Amino acid sequence: MPESVRDSLLFQPIRVGAMELRNRIMLPPHGRLTGDPFGSERQARASTAYWRRRAESGAAWICGMNAFVGNTLIPGFEPTGLGATTRGVFRLPQFRERAAQYAEAIHSAGAYASAQLIVQGGMPHSPSGVLANHTNNQVPHVLTRDEIAWFTGEYAYSAAEAQAAGLDGVELHANHEDLLQLFLSPATNLRADEYGGDEARRLRLLLDVLRAIRREVGPGFTVGVRLNMDELFEGGYGLDGGLALAAALEAAGTVDYLHCVMGNNWGAPSYIQPHHYGVAQWSGLARRFKDALDLPVIYTGRVATADAAARVVDEGDADVVGLARAMFADGDFVAKARTGRARDIRPCIGTNDCLHRVTVEGLRFGCSVNPETGRESEPGPVRAAPARHVLVAGAGPAGLELAALLAERGHHVALWEREHEIGGQLRIAARAAENAAYADFLAFQERRLTGLGVRAETGREASADAVADAGxxxxxxxxxxxxxxxxxxxxxxxxxxxxxxxxxxxxxxxxRVLVVAMEDHMQPLTIAGHLTDLGSEVTVLYPTPAIAPLVGKYSIGAPLAKLSAAGARVEVMERVAAIEPDRVVSRNVYSGAAREHSGYDSVVLACGGEPESALYEALHGRVPELHILGDAYAPRRMSFATRQSYELALRL
Structure with a gap:
């Protein structure tokens, strides 16, 4: 292994299809959350600026465009669910113009630009009407031969439009509940015609699409397939099945590369793995594909650090590594890694709030650790004039980010923290095994502040008198x-x-422990999981009609799988009404019906927090300018705290 990341094979060139890549770093689709390239002009500018920044940092290949292929529907039927579309982006009148802007921005920075062709499966189409996961009961429509032929032509048209717009290639999304995966899977393709049955017939639709695309774009346009290595789904194909599919794709001679990923359809792991899983945990399986194929192999899946990216390539697990959420966390990831500054990379901690803010709550995109992401098209913070003397009271996520941002603007910043360590609630959460990455972020913030000359004075209580007297x-x-x-x-x-x-x-x-869950995000599940790690038998009572209602589909499977494997029980719609020495009484939140729970040694409260705002209230009228932020304002998630810090820093 090289002594440092910058000496890694990661920064050696490689040819993939018609692309001569300057290094082995590829960005798969993930940036649409920061701006819809086919939406308003403002959204398109935000999208383009996001990708340009990453290309300028040194990424070789950006397959960033989530490009939905058109759908065939009887008018009046409305597809639903994540990724469901009616009119594909390639049929939009602005497609060529917007795709050309995306391509030109990336090309101008020396990188290649491509798009991923997507038909999110089961929305409402499928090969056989069999549901593709256990978290959705909407019955799909079974495609006819004529509809299959229509989709084949639409894929070919879409690829040709991408080429005409100036893109360098397309990737077929044949994984993660895409229509193409549903045809590949023995769990969901039970057809008895030429498109289902044995492996060769299940592969037919994908091969037909690839041949149709090649007829349109010719040999000089890069075409790849993103494939589940193992479906991890009962009745689906396993690793050997994935290898057989890959070999058949290579033998067909229509693809230039294979993109290997892991995760089933909204299970554990999901296809965007949260921090419960190890960094690049499944890259060793990608090596099986690399060893079996002559095609270049890409591995993507929680490659959260520069060290992990280098290891994947240097140890021969893959030819190219895909980085997505790590690029949300730090737009300069590649430049820092290439120049020996890997320690300065802001670490992704895998909360997946970047996804859930949008998909669960309909909020604006936000990265938990980097509030600047998604704002690349907006004016950035400017040097403060005049510089002011600012006290930040509290060194949790909000205080740490605000102190750093203000110091970067040139303000004189003091940071006081009552506890003897920085981090606030994040430091406590990091004590759970699955949250180890949180400590990495706190270490990064501490290094960042040290470099800016800001010292967190720990063990210092910010009393109202002390603050008011400090001037x-x-x-x-x-x-x-x-x-x-x-x-x-x-x-x-x-x-x-x-x-x-x-x-x-x-x-x-x-x-034997009863957990009272009165918080809508991850805290009760984290505490319950930690208790199982300690060997406790755990029951969790939620008053909500769903478990952790603000934890989205990308993340919920991991903690629930852990609790289930440990024998824990989770019940919903149960409000704890009384705790007594020999029993706990709960009531159904709707009917009021009472239940008794007995035999527990401990009751553990996982009820979130209440604002610690006494200092703010005591300082009114005693200091020239006063602000409150983070959990002291109202307890929420880390992305709320860091985004609020950014907005406040812009205004001071």
Whole structure:
């Protein structure tokens, strides 16, 4: 192995199809969340600026365009679900103009530009009407031969339009519940005609599409396939089946590369793995494909660090590595890695909030660790004039980000933290095994502040008198949240402890534990998972009608799989009404029907937090300018805290 990332094979050129890549770094589709290239002019500018920044950093190949192929539907039927479309982007009147802008921006920075052709499966089409996952019960429409022929032609038309717009290639999305995967899978393709049955017939649609595309674009246009290595789905193909499909694709002579990925359709792991899984955990399986094929092989899947990207290539797991969420976290990832500054890369911690903010809550895109991502087309922070003396009270995610941003603008920043370590709730959450990446981000922030000359004064209480007497021009209160202890009779009994205390090791839970879940995101699942790691038998009671309603489909499978494997039970619609020495009483949140739960040694509260805003309230009228942010304003997720820090930093 090379001594450093910059000496890695990762930065050696390679040819893929008609593309002479300057290095082995490819960006798969992920940036549409930052701006729709086919939406308004503003959205298109945001999208183009996002990709241009990554190309300028040194990425060799950007397959960033999520390009949906047209759909064939009886008018009036409306497809639903993630990725469902009616009119494909290639049929839009602005397609060529917008795709050309995307290509030109990338080409001008020395990189290649391509698009991924997508027909999200089951929305509503499928080969046999068999559902592709266990989290959706919407019955699909079974395609007729005529409809299959129509789709084949539409794929070919779409590829030709991409070529005409100036793109360098296309990739067929034959994985993750795409229509093409549904035809490849023995679990979902039960047809008895020439498009189903044995492996060769299940492969026919994909081969027909590839041949039709080649007839349109010729040999000088790069065409690849993104494929599940193993479906990880009962009745689907396994690793040997994936290898057989790959060999058949290579033998057909119509593809230039194979893009290997992992994850099933909304399971565990999903196809965008959260922080519960290891970095580049499945790259070793990609080596099986690389060893079996002459085609270049790409591996994508939680490649969160420069070291991991280099390892995938240097150890021979793949020829090219795909980086997606790591590019949300740091747009200069490639430049920093190439110049020996890998420690300066802002780490992706895999929360997947970049996805769930949009898909679950309909909020604007936001990266948990980098609030500047998605704003590449907007004016950035400018040097402060005049520089001001600012106190940031609290060194959790909001305070750390604000202190760094203000120092980068030239303000004189003091950072006071009551605890003896920085990090706030993130530091506590990092004590759970699956949250280890959180500590990496805190270490990055500490290095960042040190480089800016900002020292976090830990163990320093920011009392109202001390702050008012210090003479700061601006005070920003980011004092976080205290544990929320709901008004449940018996919640003060000695065997009732807070989950944060369990994570910190300052409280012990017994062998049989009841977790009271009154927080809508990951905290109750994290605490319950940590308890199973400690050997406890766990039951979790949620008052909501769904488990962790703000954790989206990309992430929910991982913690639930862990709890299920450990024998934990999770129940919904149960509000804890009373805690007594020998029993816990819950009531159904709708009917009010009571239930008793007995035999528990401990009750652990996973009820989120309440704002720690006393300092803010005490400082009103005592300092020239006062702000509050993060959990001290209202407890939410990290992306809320860091985005609020960015907005405030722009205004000071």
């Amino acid at each position: 700061f021009d601006v005070v920003a209160v980011a004092t976080g949240a205290r544990a929320r202890r709901p008004a449940i009779p018996g919640a003060d009994l000695p065997f009732v402890v807070d989950g944060r205390e369990v994570l910190l090791g300052s409280a012990e839970a017994g062998r």
